[in-house]
Amino acid sequence: MTEPAFFILTALVGAPRHGYGIVAEVRELSQDRVRLKVGTLYGVLERLVVDGLVAPDREEVQQGRLRRYYRLTDEGGRALAAEAERQAANADIASRRLRALRPASAGGTA
Template sequence: MTQATFFVLTALADQPRHGYGILREVEDLSGGEVRLRVGTLYGVLDRLTADALIVLDREEVQQGRLRRYYRLTDDGMRALTAEAERMAAGASAAQRRIAEGRRAPERPVTPPATGPGLAGGLA
């Protein structure tokens, strides 16, 4: 799942929203870091609809402007949940490894075999 797709699903996770509302919501919940372009948005919306992860909830005409509201399906909610878990797992895996890498020169507790050959290196 791409970043754009993930953020669109996230924006729809709590309530149905219309396209432009998703744009602002994504910008908001990412702390202003992620700004979806309209071209990206409607592509994502079409693909998610085709995959049945979202559906058209309703259409409203607010002050002469059409608002097309989309809503997560059960599949969409499941997909988002799974993706969030995968991301969390990936993030902590990375953070763990970063910590391990930094610790390397300390030679903590368990030497692999018995130290002597290591001097030669790549040999």
């Protein structure tokens, strides 16, 4: 799962959002590391819809513009949970290896 897809799914946990709301939430969740452009957002959303991880929720007209809201599906929630577990396991492996390396390299020069 790509980082943008991971954060888009995460942004949709708990409530449907429209495009701009997803972009803003992803930026906040990623601590400004992931900045989605509109083309990227809708390309990833389209793939997530085709994969059944996200579904259109509703459309509303606000300030003369049509806003389409998307929601996380049950399958999307399961996929996000699995990806979060995978990432946590990978981070744990790297952290353990780094902890094991520190005592050996503490006295040496880098």
